[in-house]
Amino acid sequence: MLRTSLCSFLGGAAVAGGAGYYQLHQDVYRTSAIVQQAVDDATEQLAKQQQVLSARVAALEAKDLVPSGGADAEAISSPPAMKESQ
DSSP, X not given: OHXXXXXHHXXXXXXXXXXXXXXXXXXXXXXXXXXXXXXXXHHHHHHHHHHHHHHXXXXXHHSOOSOSSXXXXXXXXXXXXXXXXX
C-alpha cells in the first residue's frame, strides 16, 4: 500500500514537473519575443529621431547665425583668455 502511494505520488510529481517546465519554457519564449519586438521598435524609433536631429544640426550649421565682423563674432569665435593664478 505504501509502495503504491509513493509510486503514484512520484509519478504525479514527475508529470506535474514536466508540465510546469513546458509551461515555463513557453512563457519565456513568448516573453523574449515580446521584449525583442519592443527593442526593435525602440531602435527603429531612435534611428528615425537621430536622422531628424542630424538633419536639423546640419541645417543649423549651414545657416550663418553669427554676423560677420563685429565684437560679437570675435567673442564667439575665440575662447576666453585664462587668467594666470599667482
